[in-house]
Amino acid sequence: MNNKYIAVIFNLPIEKPFWYRVPPEFKNEVKIGQRVLAPFGKREMVGFIVEKSEKKPRGRLKEIIRVFDKFPPLDNNLFSLAKWMSEYYCCSLGQALHSLFPFPYPYLEDLPPEIGLSDGKDEDKENIYLVQPGDKKFELVSSFIADNRKLEKQAIILVPEINLITGFEEKIKKIEKRTISFHSKLSIKERYKRWLMMKKAEVNVAIGTRSVIFAPFPKLGLIVVDQEESTDYKQKETPKYNVRQIAIKRGKMEKFSVFLISDAPSLESWYQAKKKVYKSFNFSRRRKGSFFEVVDLKKEKKKDRIFSRLLQDKIKDALEKKLSVMLFVSRRGYASFLLCSDCGEVIRCPNCNIGLSFHLKREMICHYCGFRTVAPSVCPFCGGRNLKKIGWGTQRVENEVKKRFPGARVKRFDLDIFKSSTYLIPDYIKKREVDILVGTQLLIKEDILSLVGVVGVMLVDVLLNLPDFRASERTFQLLTRIRKGSRGKNSVIVQTYNPTHYVLNAKSNEDFYSRELKIRKQLGYPPYQRWVRILIEGKRKDQVKDKSEEILNKIKKEGFNFLGPSPCPLSKIKGSYRYHIILRDTKGKNMQEFIREINPLARRSSIKIGIDVDPLSTM
DNA sequence: AGCACGCCGACT
């Protein structure tokens, strides 16, 4: 037995394993894939055993402190998945393994030895399906689950956020009692308990947010990704993986079906379906007429450019009929920024290169770093006294609504009021405690939308014109969600200065997607080219620029296709200057391989280099 | 990723 020395990898951005001596009492316990506690510099860390040896490796070795598991916690399938993740998303294997199994040691019991083996063989065939469910979503998912159950296999259902779990779980439990939820709000102990239940196949369905994708079922037969286009599926920390992508990979590796479900799919999935790489099913009903009523604000009188005549009429009408109204505003706060009409300067955040939002009580707040200050009464640049509030946030709309509809009960719903728990909102409406809801994205939930009679999108231009290549896609998806949520029975009024925009004129999904795909193709944007975004950040602008140039030269040498370097649309956040380079997939050297080569560059200065494979946003 | 060490500028 080669159990004298072991190589261990940690949750660090270091590929290299570290060697340790195994004390005699642990000799019979160490196996590759198990976790150990080991001294590391001044601290103790948990790592995975990746190699064993009888010969003493070079250098001075420390002894491991303890062995955690009686059996490797991750089976071969999950281990291979971690390997793939580290390669695809450019992180160390240690970091990938940590994503798959993030439980800190004090809460862990040992795994019993009889579990953890997966036969790895499967007779089923990629199959990836893109499903536009219309109003048949639960019906469809239930039938997938029932079919899978007949095969005596387990299933994972992914939803974008915690609030959506319970509703789904209740419906699925009618088909399959042995269903559990899994998400990050559970205590570590509870999560581990449920993890073990999945590992032992004591449950057949796990429904949850991101982390449930790594459910350790021994015979996984199905993954359902609900609202597959959701940006919540993208992990914000390294490794910045997309759960949808991982679901697809798991399906391919373990040879089972993956169902991507969406009423307004991501461009990526739509494109794969169009190429017939994914099979596609559309259950949504044909729409009659347009998606929504579009109001051209240019044609309104100046006093009606916040509330168009049409929107006012619809609100009045709804109030008379005792129906609730929702007004969607894309920003919280009162005004987007303060502009001096004498010198043209804008009051900016000292840490971030963006305007400070003007809030009630003359508070100026940075929405990126949280910086707060009192609004100046004179312009700090020229001393002028004509500071103008530009743009309409939720607070300002709320004020205006109260003025215009004095009898109505108005309530504001945004991050300043609701941290993110929106589950109470439907009650407000049902109990008729509110007539007009003014709020941000928080309100765009099916259970809320289904209870209102009129939805007004105050100024869709703010979304359409975000400096991000997915602005159109995001806006289309938002509008689709609004239309779908209100079940087609409500009025949806979209106010804009650009009524001819193709997002607003799409008569069907095909209409929008074919148009958007054309643009993406012309410009070399995803899904036609795979992107890797290299984000270069640092306190000093000259250094950030220099580092960008250094990386650029390497990119040119390799002959890669690229964009930039350029300052990010959010060019300075929390005191750090931000530049980025977009690597675009070209035949030849693999982008991820290249990233691994430039990674050491990151550590040679105070510059931080972040890697985002398949970025969802380039702000 | 942490953390320590070592080199410079700007203060009691």
Place this chain on the structure above:
DNA sequence: GTCGGCGTGCTC
């Protein structure tokens, strides 16, 4: 004189 910024290198 030394406090503290950050650039550099190491962790078995």
